Amino acid sequence: MRVYADNAATTKMSRKAIDAMLPYLDIIYGNPSGLYEEGRSARNAVDNARTRIGNRFGCSGKEIIFTSGGSEADTQAVITAASIGEKQGKKHMISTAFEHHAVLNALKSLKTRGFEVTLIDIPEEGIVKPGQIQKALREDTCMVSVMYANNEIGTIQPISEIGKICREHNVLFHTDAVQAAGHISIDVVRDNIDMMSISAHKFHGPKGAGALYTRKGIRAAGVIFGGAQERGRRAGTENVPAIMGMAAALDEACELMEINADRTVKLRNRLIDGLSEIPHSMLNGSRSSRLPGNISFSFEAVEGETMLILLDQKGISASSGSVDPSHVITALGRPHEIALGTLRLTIGEETTEKEIDYIIASVKSTVETLRSCSSVWRELQAGRRKYVLK
Ligand SMILES: *Cc1c(COP(=O)(O)O)cnc(C)c1O
Numbered sequence: 001m002r003v004y005a006d007n008a009a010t011t012k013m014s015r016k017a018i019d020a021m022l023p024y025l026d027i028i029y030g031n032p033s034g035l036y037e038e039g040r041s042a043r044n045a046v047d048n049a050r051t052r053i054g055n056r057f058g059c060s061g062k063e064i065i066f067t068s069g070g071s072e073a074d075t076q077a078v079i080t081a082a083s084i085g086e087k088q089g090k091k092h093m094i095s096t097a098f099e100h101h102a103v104l105n106a107l108k109s110l111k112t113r114g115f116e117v118t119l120i121d122i123p124e125e126g127i128v129k130p131g132q133i134q135k136a137l138r139e140d141t142c143m144v145s146v147m148y149a150n151n152e153i154g155t156i157q158p159i160s161e162i163g164k165i166c167r168e169h170n171v172l173f174h175t176d177a178v179q180a181a182g183h184i185s186i187d188v189v190r191d192n193i194d195m196m197s198i199s200a201h202k203f204h205g206p207k208g209a210g211a212l213y214t215r216k217g218i219r220a221a222g223v224i225f226g227g228a229q230e231r232g233r234r235a236g237t238e239n240v241p242a243i244m245g246m247a248a249a250l251d252e253a254c255e256l257m258e259i260n261a262d263r264t265v266k267l268r269n270r271l272i273d274g275l276s277e278i279p280h281s282m283l284n285g286s287r288s289s290r291l292p293g294n295i296s297f298s299f300e301a302v303e304g305e306t307m308l309i310l311l312d313q314k315g316i317s318a319s320s321g322s323v324d325p326s327h328v329i330t331a332l333g334r335p336h337e338i339a340l341g342t343l344r345l346t347i348g349e350e351t352t353e354k355e356i357d358y359i360i361a362s363v364k365s366t367v368e369t370l371r372s373c374s375s376v377w378r379e380l381q382a383g384r385r386k387y388v389l390k
Contacts, residue, residue: 002315003355007202007293008151008179008346009319013245014204020248021206024241032238033229042240049247053211056254057196058187065212065220065233066243070178070199073212074102076223076234077174077195078145080214082110083221084172085142094136095145096120096128097331098152100176102197103145104327120146122331126155126285130162137165143172148180148196152328152344153285154294156184163192172218178202178210182253183291184261188213200242204349205249209242260349264292267347267356271295274360278367280380280389284329284342295345297363298334300389301377302341302370310369314362319344337376338388 004012024045030038032046050061067073078093085091095107097119107117118136120128128146137144144166149156159175166173174195177186182203188196195218200209214220214233226235253260272283272295280300299307304320311318320326320342329339345359371377379385 007348017245017249021241021245069210071102073197078106081143090142145174148177154291155285200246205246
C-alpha cells in the first residue's frame with residue numbers, strides 16, 4: 001500500500017484540470033500575442049481563465065498576473081512593494097518568522113537596497129496576533145506580508161484583521177495564500193488584501209503555474225524582463241495549457257470546498273487523536289484554526305529524517321519540513337532537538353479512513369522503534385534528562 005500524505009508539497013492533478021489542458025497542448029497551440037486565428041483562440045482562453053480565477057477571490061481578471069508559480073508571485077509582490085516604498089522614501093517592511101522562503105529570501109535580497117525588515121515572532125499556537133503587527137508598524141513601513149496559512153503547521157492567520165490595520169495605516173498588505181487557495185474561503189475585499197500569491201499545484205492544478213493578485217491602482221514591478229505580456233507586468237509567452245489547468249482546478253476546488261473540507265477535517269481529527277496517544281508528543285499549532293488537511297507533530301527523542309525513511313519503507317509519503325531544524329518549528333519557541341523530531345502529514349480529498357488508520361499504526365510503531373534504539377530516550381526514561389514534551 002502507498003499512502004500519499006504530502007499534499008502541502010504538491011497535489012495530484014485532478015482529471016478535470018488535465019482535460020482542460022489537453023486542447024491547449026495540442027490543437028489550440030497559438031501564441032496569445034498572435035494577430036491571427038490561432039493566437040486569438042489562445043488569447044480568449046487566457047482571458048476567460050483570468051476572469052474565472054479573479055472571480056473566485058472576489059476580484060477582477062484585470063487584477064490577476066499569471067506567473068510561473070507561488071515563488072515568483074511572492075518575489076514579485078515583495079519587489080513591487082519595494083519599488084513603491086522607495087518612491088515614497090519608506091524602506092521598512094514587516095513579515096513573520098515562519099513565512100515561506102520565497103518571501104523570506106525576497107526580503108533578504110532587499111538589504112542591499114537599504115531596506116530594513118522586522119520579522120514578527122510566532123506565538124505558541126502558531127497564529128500571529130494583529131496587535132503584534134500594529135506594534136511593529138513605523139512611519140517608514142511600506143509593506144506587511146503575512147501568509148494566509150502556514151505550509152508546515154497549517155495554522156490560519158487573522159488576515160482580514162491584519163489587512164484592516166494595514167489599510168488604516170496606508171501600508172501595502174501582501175499575503176502568501178499558496179496553502180489556502182482552493183482549500184478555505186478567500187475574498188480579497190473582505191480580507192483587505194492588496195497583493196496575494198497563489199500556486200496551481202497546491203490545489204490539484206499543474207506545477208509551474210501561479211498568479212499574483214495586485215489590487216487596482218498598484219503598479220506591479222516586473223521581475224522578468226522581456227515583452228509586454230500581462231499588460232507589461234510579467235514578460236514571457238503565457239503558459240496557456242497550465243493557465244487553463246489552473247483555472248479548471250480552482251473552479252473544481254472552490255465548488256467542492258465545503259464538502260471536501262468537512263470530510264478532510266474529520267479524517268484530520270481522527271489522525272490527530274490517534275497520534276496524540278503517543279507519549280511525549282505534541283501537535284504543532286492550534287488544533288482548530290488550521291487547514292483541513294494539515295497535521296504537524298513533534299516527537300521527543302525521535303530523529304525526523306530517519307522516521308521519514310522508515311515511513312517511506314512502510315509506503316507512507318510524509319514530510320518533516322526540512323533536514324535542518326525547521327525555521328517554522330523553532331519560530332514556535334521549540335528547541336532544535338524537538339524541531340528535528342517533527343513530522344508533517346498533509347492529507348487530501350483522496351485520503352481514506354483506512355489510510356488514516358494505517359498511518360496512525362505505522363507512526364506509532366516507527367516512533368517506538370526509533371526510541372528503542374535512542375540513547376536520548378534511555379536517558380529520559382532513566383530520569384537523567386528532562387522531557388521537553390509532556
Ligand atoms: C509551495 C509554496 C510556495 C511556492 O510555490 P511554487 O509554486 O512551488 O513556487 C510558496 N509559499 C507557500 C506557502 C507554499 O506552500
